Amino acid sequence: xxxxxxxxxxxxxxxxxxxxxxxxxxxxxxxxxxxxxxxxxxxxxxxxxxxxxxxxxxxxxxxxxxxxxxxxxxxxxxxxxxxxxxxxxxxxxxxxxxxxxxxxxxxxxxxxxxxxxxxxxxxxxxxxxxxxxxxxxxxxxxxxxxxxxxxxxxxxxxxxxxxxxxxxxxxxxxxxxxxxxxxxxxxxxxxxxxxxxxxxxxxxxxxxxxxxxxxxxxxxxxxxxxxxxxxxxxxxxxxxxxxxxxxxxxxxxxxxxxxxxxxxxxxxxxxxxxxxxxxxxxxxxxxxxxxxxxxxxxxxxxxxxxxxxxxxxxxxxxxxxxxxxxxxxxxxxxxxxxxxxxxxxxxxxxxxxxxxxxxxxxxxxxxxxxxxxxxxxxxxxxxxxxxxxxxxxxxxxxxxxx
Amino acid sequence: xxxxxxxxxxxxxxxxxxxxxxxxxxxxxxxxxxxxxxxxxxxxxxxxxxxxxxxxxxxxxxxxxxxxxxxxxxxxxxxxxxxxxxxxxxxxxxxxxxxxxxxxxxxxxxxxxxxxxxxxxxxxxxxxxxxxxxxxxxxxxxxxxxxxxxxxxxxxxxxxxxxxxxxxxxxxxxxxxxxxxxxxxxxxxxxxxxxxxxxxxxxxxxxxxxxxxxxxxxxxxxxxxxxxxxxxxxxxxxxxxxxxxxxxxxxxxxxxxxxxxxxxxxxxxxxxxxxxxxxxxxxxxxxxxxxxxxxxxxxxxxxxxxxxxxxxxxxxxxxxxxxxxxxxxxxxxxxxxxxxxxxxxxxxxxxxxxxxxxxxxxxxxxxxxxxxxxxxxxxxxxxxxxxxxxxxxxxxxxxxxx
Numbered sequence: 001x002x003x004x005x006x007x008x009x010x011x012x013x014x015x016x017x018x019x020x021x022x023x024x025x026x027x028x029x030x031x032x033x034x035x036x037x038x039x040x041x042x043x044x045x046x047x048x049x050x051x052x053x054x055x056x057x058x059x060x061x062x063x064x065x066x067x068x069x070x071x072x073x074x075x076x077x078x079x080x081x082x083x084x085x086x087x088x089x090x091x092x093x094x095x096x097x098x099x100x101x102x103x104x105x106x107x108x109x110x111x112x113x114x115x116x117x118x119x120x121x122x123x124x125x126x127x128x129x130x131x132x133x134x135x136x137x138x139x140x141x142x143x144x145x146x147x148x149x150x151x152x153x154x155x156x157x158x159x160x161x162x163x164x165x166x167x168x169x170x171x172x173x174x175x176x177x178x179x180x181x182x183x184x185x186x187x188x189x190x191x192x193x194x195x196x197x198x199x200x201x202x203x204x205x206x207x208x209x210x211x212x213x214x215x216x217x218x219x220x221x222x223x224x225x226x227x228x229x230x231x232x233x234x235x236x237x238x239x240x241x242x243x244x245x246x247x248x249x250x251x252x253x254x255x256x257x258x259x260x261x262x263x264x265x266x267x268x269x270x271x272x273x274x275x276x277x278x279x280x281x282x283x284x285x286x287x288x289x290x291x292x293x294x295x296x297x298x299x300x301x302x303x304x305x306x307x308x309x310x311x312x313x314x315x316x317x318x319x320x321x322x323x324x325x326x327x328x329x330x331x332x333x334x335x336x337x338x339x340x341x342x343x344x345x346x347x348x349x350x351x352x353x354x355x356x357x358x359x360x361x362x363x364x365x366x367x368x369x370x371x372x373x374x375x376x377x378x379x380x381x382x383x384x385x386x387x388x389x390x391x392x393x394x395x396x397x398x399x400x401x402x
Numbered sequence: 403x404x405x406x407x408x409x410x411x412x413x414x415x416x417x418x419x420x421x422x423x424x425x426x427x428x429x430x431x432x433x434x435x436x437x438x439x440x441x442x443x444x445x446x447x448x449x450x451x452x453x454x455x456x457x458x459x460x461x462x463x464x465x466x467x468x469x470x471x472x473x474x475x476x477x478x479x480x481x482x483x484x485x486x487x488x489x490x491x492x493x494x495x496x497x498x499x500x501x502x503x504x505x506x507x508x509x510x511x512x513x514x515x516x517x518x519x520x521x522x523x524x525x526x527x528x529x530x531x532x533x534x535x536x537x538x539x540x541x542x543x544x545x546x547x548x549x550x551x552x553x554x555x556x557x558x559x560x561x562x563x564x565x566x567x568x569x570x571x572x573x574x575x576x577x578x579x580x581x582x583x584x585x586x587x588x589x590x591x592x593x594x595x596x597x598x599x600x601x602x603x604x605x606x607x608x609x610x611x612x613x614x615x616x617x618x619x620x621x622x623x624x625x626x627x628x629x630x631x632x633x634x635x636x637x638x639x640x641x642x643x644x645x646x647x648x649x650x651x652x653x654x655x656x657x658x659x660x661x662x663x664x665x666x667x668x669x670x671x672x673x674x675x676x677x678x679x680x681x682x683x684x685x686x687x688x689x690x691x692x693x694x695x696x697x698x699x700x701x702x703x704x705x706x707x708x709x710x711x712x713x714x715x716x717x718x719x720x721x722x723x724x725x726x727x728x729x730x731x732x733x734x735x736x737x738x739x740x741x742x743x744x745x746x747x748x749x750x751x752x753x754x755x756x757x758x759x760x761x762x763x764x765x766x767x768x769x770x771x772x773x774x775x776x777x778x779x780x781x782x783x784x785x786x787x788x789x790x791x792x793x794x795x796x797x798x799x800x801x802x803x804x
Contacts, residue, residue, distance in 0.1 A: 050733040051726030051751070081722045083736075083752030116719025117753050180706060180723065221705045223720070224727040303623040303705070303791075304581070304799055311800035317518025318625070320483045324453030325626040331452040334485075349453070350485030351519050389705075391796050397706055398713035 001263060002159040005145055009159040009170045010138040011193040013037030013235025017135035018147040021128035023076035023114070023121055029147035031125065033097065033132035034071035034191065040235040041197075042068050043204040044109075045211055047228035054079045054086030054120075055110040056229060058094065062106045067200070069107040070097050071191065071231060072129075075148050075176070079112040079120040080226040089120040096126040100133050113176060113189050113227050114150050145174040148189055151396060152178045156267040158260045164249040169196045169240045171256055173232075175264040179273040179397065180223040188268060190215065190230040192260065196253060197236030199243060206254055207232045214261035218385045220272035221393070222301040232257075269385045274393030277309050279386050280370040287378035291328050295373055296384035298326035306389030309369070314360025316345040323373060335376040340369060403665060404561040407547055411561040411572045412540040413595040415439030415637025419537035420549040423530035425478035425516070425523055431549035433527065435499065435534035436473035436593065442637040443599075444470050445606040446511075447613055449630035456481045456488030456522075457512040458631060460496065464508045469602070471509040472499050473593065473633060474531075477550050477578070481514040481522040482628040491522040498528040502535050515578060515591050515629050516552050547576040550591055553798060554580045558669040560662045566651040571598045571642045573658055575634075577666040581622060581675040581799065590670060592617065592632035594662065598655060599638030601645060608656055609634045616663035620787045622674035623795070624703040634659075671787045676795030679711050681788050682772040689780035693730050697775055698786035700728035708791030711771070716762025718747040725775060734779065741774040742766065 002008060014036060021031040036042065044063055046056050062068065072093055079086045094108035101107070112120065145155035159172040177188030198206065211230055242253055270278050281299050286292035299305055302322045308315040319338055324331070338346035340363040345355050363369060404410060416438060423433040438444065446465055448458050464470065474495055481488045496510035503509070514522065547557035561574040579590030600608065613632055644655055672680050683701050688694035701707055704724045710717040721740055726733070740748035742765040747757050765771060 049723060049726040050728075050730065051722050051735050078719075081719050081748065081752045083750050086752065116717075116723060180720075223704050223706045223723065226719075226723050226726060301703075302625055303795070304625045307796050307799035310796065313800070315518075317480075317483050317628075320453050321451060321518060321625065321628050324451040324628060326452075328452065333453050346483065348485050350483045350488065389796060391793055393705070394709050394712065394791060394793050394796060397709035398715070 001259060003157070003263060005142045005155050005157045008141040008157045008172050009161060010141065011170055011172055011235060012195045012237035013040055014193045014233065015136040015138050016140035016144045017132040017137070018140060018143040019128050019131040019135055021074065021124045023074055023124055029143065030075045031128050031132055032073040032144045032147045033129070033136065035136055036069055036071070036233045037235050037237065038069070040067065040233050041200040041203050042231065042233045043200065043207040044229060044231045045207060047225055049224050049226045051081065051226050053112060053227045054082055054090040055112045056227060057087065058090040059109040059111065059229065062094070062109055065106045068109045069103055070101060071109050071111065072097050073111040073148050073189065074125060075150050076114040077112060077118055077120050078114045078116045078227050081117040082119055085119060089122045092122050093125050096129045100129055109231070111189055111229055113148065116226060141172055141174060144191070148174065148176040150176065150178070151273055152176050152271050154271050156264055156271065158263045160256045160260055162252055162256050164240045164252060167238055167240050169238045169253065170194060171260055173260050173264055175268055177268040178271050179220060180225045188215065188225065188228055190264060192232040193235065194232070195235050195238035197241040198234040202242070202244065203232060203234050205245070206257055209254060210258040210261040213258055214265040217383060218265045218269050219297060219300045220269060220275070220387055266385055269387050272387035273396045274390040275387030276390055277388040278368045279309060279388065281384045281386065282370060282381065283373045283375065284381040285375045285378055286380040289380045289382055292380055292382040293384070295323055295326045295328065295375070296382055298322045299371060300384050300386035303389055309364065309388035310390045312361065312364040314340065314345070314357065314364045316351065316360065319371060320346055332377065337374040337376070339372040340364065403661060405559070405665060407544045407557050407559045410543040410559045410574050411563060412543065413572055413574055413637060414597045414639035415442055416595045416635065417538040417540050418542035418546045419534040419539070420542055420545040421530050421533040421537055423476065423526045425476055425526055431545065432477045433530050433534055434475040434546045434549045435531070435538065437538050438471055438473070438635045439637050439639065440471070442469065442635050443602040443605050444633065444635045445602065445609040446631060446633045447609060449627055451626050451628045453483065453628050455514060455629045456484055456492040457514045458629060459489060460492040461511040461513065461631065464496070464511055467508045470511045471505055472503060473511050473513065474499050475513040475550050475591065476527060477552050478516040479514060479520055479522050480516045480518045480629050483519040484521055487521060491524045494524050495527050498531045502531055511633070513591055513631055515550065518628060543574055543576060546593070550576065550578040552578065552580070553675055554578050554673050556673050558666055558673065560665045562658045562662055564654055564658050566642045566654065569640055569642050571640045571655065572596060573662055575662050575666055577670055579670040580673050590617065590627065590630055592666060594634040595637065596634070597637050597640035599643040600636040604644070604646065605634060605636050607647070608659055611656060612660040612663040615660055616667040619785060620667045620671050621699060621702045622671060622677070622789055668787055671789050674789035675798045676792040677789030678792055679790040680770045681711060681790065683786045683788065684772060684783065685775045685777065686783040687777045687780055688782040691782045691784055694782055694784040695786070697725055697728045697730065697777070698784055700724045701773060702786050702788040705791055711766065711790035712792045714763065714766040716742065716747070716759065716766045718753065718762065721773060722748055737778040739776040739778070743772055
């Protein structure tokens with residue numbers, strides 16, 4: 001997998017133009033235009049937050065009416081909690097693109113990320129769209145990865161090439177996200193494209209499956225954004241067609257797509273606001289996958305667990321307490337084992353017999369740590385990724401609007 | 403209500419002895435003994451955390467076998483996650499009290515609070531119990547309120563007197579708690595007593611009702627403790643008997659008990675780890691009380707909302723996003739109104755028409771703030787109390803064991 005942001009593979013049929021519309025207070029680029037070749041298909045998943053943002057509402061409607069030709073993304077302003085005005089602004093931003101490209105506004109999907117509850121500076125966007133068109137080129141994935149950032153510290157992108165049917169298929173994607181991260185069915189902002197040819201329904205299935213194992217398994221702070229969206233476009237210009245899930249190539253394509261999504265999802269957690277540690281929570285031997293997810297997220301959301309990780313304190317009692325309050329019925333606490341990496345910390349309802357504080361402290365001092373919880377009551381499992389909770393998380397979010 | 407900790411009313415039939423057993427690293431008192439007169443009744447609720455601590459398991463068993471004569475509480479060590487050894491230690495601590503008082507160990511309920519996962523220093527407790535007996539007296543509620551503290555900054559107690567049946571009935575209670583606070587059916591450690599005469603079943607009903615409106619409506623950090631317990635003893639020595647819920651005095655007694663519990667619950671939140679603000683979240687016009695509770699706790703647990711309160715930032719977008727992700731089906735977002743105290747901040751799916759940042763900032767700069775969410779879809783409501791999320795929360799919990 002190629003994860004060097006300056007060397008992401010372009011996708012035949014996708015061009016990207018970025019520019020500075022002046023929405024952010026800095027002079028950084030904040031407007032990104034994706035142009036998608038005709039006859040491409042497009043799949044997308046969006047936030048389940050009931051207060052979803054105006055661009056999410058508009059993007060869903062436009063996606064139902066036709067295949068999109070353009071994606072327009074602004075950072076610096078989320079256009080969320082902006083009521084009827086926000087909807088009008090999102091539609092106007094689509095119109096400004098459609099006019100330049102001589103399409104209808106329904107051919108454009110809008111995306112916004114940034115501060116919630118401020119009116120979108122629509123004139124600035126309208127004025128900047130021609131420059132975004134002028135800048136369109138196939139190589140600008142790295143520029144886009146930068147232009148969609150808000151509190152992110154690093155741009156996030158990944159790319160992979162497969163040999164299918166004797167030809168090269170490429171998948172490339174970028175993501176932004178750092179706070180308000182607990183995706184629900186969709187996530188943050190993620191833009192993926194491939195030059196494989198895939199019917200829309202199948203593309204949606206592929207995307208959903210990849211997202212469920214990646215962006216739907218991460219959390220920074222348990223807050224689900226109003227603007228989460230993840231889009232996957234398939235241009236077909238590699239000449240490789242994937243038409244159904246039984247096709248021999250399908251599994252390879254799905255795996256590559258999922259791997260990219262997992263990489264990007266993990267990159268979001270590693271760039272989590274104030275994060276100093278990357279934590280994998282693996283819950284095994286559950287009766288259902290859902291109970292594994294419940295246990296994993298209860299640990300992942302516990303401020304006490306997260307501050308202990310920040311302090312490199314092997315305070316396994318807090319992990320144990322989180323497992324205990326996850327709401328699992330008939331949990332046999334004496335049957336549970338908990339590991340920090342390879343070190344067994346909990347068994348028989350208490351601290352493991354051979355455990356020493358030195359072992360725990362040694363694991364906790366690492367930058368990347370895996371918590372494994374063995375429930376000993378079934379065959380199901382899941383993994384969730386999260387980060388620790390630091391002074392800087394409080395600082396970043398206390399000062400966000402000042 | 404009397405809330406001056408040094409002037410709590412004693413309860414006829416209750417004596418309290420405190421001492422320093424040396425469990426805490428400081429020289430503060432850390433062992434508390436309650437002696438309950440014969441023929442008293444006793445009610446209790448305990449944590450629903452599946453990993454409940456050894457003393458909770460023992461206290462539940464002993465409570466089933468007979469009316470307790472003694473409560474023994476140590477702070478500094480939670481005796482949780484200590485397996486079979488922990489159970490043996492809890493039983494030994496009961497025995498050390500029973501021997502002194504010439505009772506069986508089942509007459510003693512043990513309680514522990516402090517660090518999870520370290521073996522209880524049982525010899526220190528056994529050695530200190532005689533001094534606790536020696537110190538028994540009716541006036542020591544304030545000493546007990548201090549001796550049960552861990553990370554608490556202030557002792558918490560309240561007392562109330564009622565005139566019932568021409569006589570004076572007194573209710574007095576103390577509580578400890580500051581972190582790992584999201585009680586579930588029970589809470590932290592709370593010890594209440596009254597000199598009314600109340601049958602055990604009715605006493606349990608009274609306690610459950612009071613707790614549901616107080617300790618079960620607060621959160622500091624969403625973490626439910628392994629050691630939560632709340633006990634109410636009724637000595638009957640006032641000569642006032644309350645025998646059923648239809649009795650005219652019952653409502654008065656219940657209200658006084660609930661008021662004390664609400665006062666103590668709020669005192670726990672105000673003393674929440676790192677707390678600088680006290681926040682009341684009132685959710686009204688729900689279809690069910692549960693959906694009001696879900697919305698209220700989603701707001702109360704949001705790290706983004708809590709850090710915004712810490713910063714006195716009227717970031718109403720974060721409150722709106724929390725309401726949106728609370729999982730309420732068919733939520734009509736345009737029908738919802740959100741207020742900060744008397745200032746309407748959200749209506750028609752966005753910022754309220756007449757809202758100004760100055761109004762929001764003015765409310766947010768207060769020490770105590772009420773968020774009101776009007777769901778506009780029913781008649782049910784609830785209130786939840788919480789605090790903000792500060793640098794000091796991270797500091798306290800990162801350094802807890804060092």
